[in-house]
Amino acid sequence: MSLTYKDSGVDKEAGYEEVKLIKPLIKKTYRDGVISDIGGFSGLFELNKDKYEKPVLVSGTDGVGTKLKIAFELDKHDTIGEDCVAMCVNDILCQGAEPLFFLDYISTGKLVPEKMSEIVEGVANGCVKGGCALIGGETAEMPGLYEENEYDLAGFAVGIVDKDKIIDGKKNIKEGDAILALPSSGVHSNGFSFVRKIIFEEKDYDLYKFIDEIGTDLGTELLKPTKIYTKPLLGLTKKFEINGISHITGGGLYENIPRALPKGLTANIDVSKINTQKIFTLLQEWGKVDVKEMYSTFNMGVGIVFFVNENIKEEVKKYLNDIEEEVFEIGKVIKGDEGVILCH
Structure with a gap:
């Protein structure tokens, strides 16, 4: 019998199932400017150049840290994504920027579609509160690097501000x-x-x-x-x-x-x-x-x-x-x- 990727601990079918579960969650975050859909190689966002005289993009990235350990122990994963969005969006707001879009990255020891969907639900809820669209992300299954029930979560936000209105x-x-x-x-x-x-x-x-x-x-x-x-x-x-x-x-x-x-x-x-x-x-x-x-x-x-x-x-x-x-x-x-x- 020939080996398969699944024999090494990576389940591609679980990844496909996750995508099905998170698509409606992501859709609810869409705002004006989003011109791509889930499943492409990148997210596309069109800037409204008429709204800004000198548009400047503002970016921020962060994770959630060991607060994740609390989520693991309680087996509750539907809010931790909101933390990730907050840590990124709140930073770019400090420059006076309007949040535009967000991307997330989840790495885990074992990809359980329902658990990943809960995490993305929190990310999506955070994006709605933050006024930014979730236009992309990545989920990586890494057996041997993470325990089966563990994961890490990081995010990246982009906003926009007029150069003359940057808060410094x-x-x-x-x-x-x-x-x-x-x-x-x-x-x-x-x-x-x-x-x-x-x-x-x-x-x-x-x-x-x-x-x-x-x-x-x-x-x-x-x-x-x-x-x-x-x-x-x-x-x-x-x-x-x-x-x-x-x-x-x-x-x-x-x-x-x-x-x-x-x-x-x-x-x-x-x-x-x-x-x-x-x-x-x-x-x-x-x-x-x-x-x-x-x-x-x-x-x-x-x-x-x-x-x-x-x-x-x-x-x-x-x-x-x-x-x-x-x-x-x-x-x-x-x-x-x-x-x-x-x-x-």
């Missing part, structure tokens, strides 16, 4: 600017190696443990998808002059806020103004974690930080409240080289 904090943020913030939905998709060490090694908890303080089990809390900020940020950039934006990801407030600041300016943050979710205070308590370590690892309740002139901050806050978006005023830009000063 290093050029535009000034002393005296107000610092506003949009809340996170929870831990998002960063720091999960630390989260897992605290929960599993320090406390010996399992993901099904119900936590009274948060009103749910740990698995449900930790799998909350990363919030996607397309609606509030695109609305803000169309109505107001936004001087700079930071997406608070790995490295927390200490690392990400200075990425938008010019030299010689510091963000003076009053953390008492942040509505920090209970999960963060619990992680700090359970792991006996220093305050600075928390703020340099997790978002601590802040998903996006942005900078505006002091004289328009109230109008900006009113606009966000009117579209039912929560916003905190958390500080002011001052002279200094510290990058971030957190006042507790």
